[in-house]
Amino acid sequence: MAETPSTMLALGTPVPTFQLEDAVSGRIVSGTDYGGSRALLVMFICNHCPFVKHVVGELGRLGEDYLSRGVGIVAINSNDVRLYPQDGPERMKELADGEGWGFPFLLDDTQEVAKKFRAACTPDFFLFGSDGRLAYRGQLDDSRPRNGRPVTGRDLRAALDAVLEDRPVPEPQVPSVGCNIKWTPGNVPNYYG
Numbered sequence: 001m002a003e004t005p006s007t008m009l010a011l012g013t014p015v016p017t018f019q020l021e022d023a024v025s026g027r028i029v030s031g032t033d034y035g036g037s038r039a040l041l042v043m044f045i046c047n048h049c050p051f052v053k054h055v056v057g058e059l060g061r062l063g064e065d066y067l068s069r070g071v072g073i074v075a076i077n078s079n080d081v082r083l084y085p086q087d088g089p090e091r092m093k094e095l096a097d098g099e100g101w102g103f104p105f106l107l108d109d110t111q112e113v114a115k116k117f118r119a120a121c122t123p124d125f126f127l128f129g130s131d132g133r134l135a136y137r138g139q140l141d142d143s144r145p146r147n148g149r150p151v152t153g154r155d156l157r158a159a160l161d162a163v164l165e166d167r168p169v170p171e172p173q174v175p176s177v178g179c180n181i182k183w184t185p186g187n188v189p190n191y192y193g
Helices: 050-069 089-099 113-116 154-164
Strands: 019-022 028-030 039-044 071-077 106-109 124-129 136-140 179-180
Touching: 028 154, 039 050, 039 113, 039 154, 050 071, 050 089, 050 154, 089 106, 124 154, 136 154
Parallel strands: 039 071, 071 106
Antiparallel strands: 019 028, 019 106, 039 124, 124 136
16 A cells, blocks of 8 residues: 655645536536635545545544535545546445535546646645635544554644634644555656656
């Protein structure tokens, strides 16, 4: 299980534009749909990654705890579904329905949205404040598959609470770690350095 860290997109970056289809409802979801939200959480995830499987329950709990508080939440899958069919739209819908998610699970089949966010791994989290600027990018918490630490969402929850209370997000912001996004051959972005 190879570990890839988040690229840590610059704080203050405006929400990159996106317009993608929700694998559950079939509707098109755009970043502008969340313009009136108190915050917007964008999570890059997929079905098969062991790091995502490890935290999948907490992703649902985040939705349960923060959607009602005015936070917009979207999950995006940018993996190449031709090479990784287990991450295809049908399986995405099964996962979202099975977990009872109240937020959309979007397919980025061109991988252009992942590039705009400089997303590198699954899971990779980006939290934007009501001003539409990046306030947090980093790990959910310090739990990883096989490290024995409980999945609490501590880091991301602290960031969400700070943004909702107009306080500075706690430092340091630790990069998320997970499987690399499964890029289409010849489409790997240059930010991997």
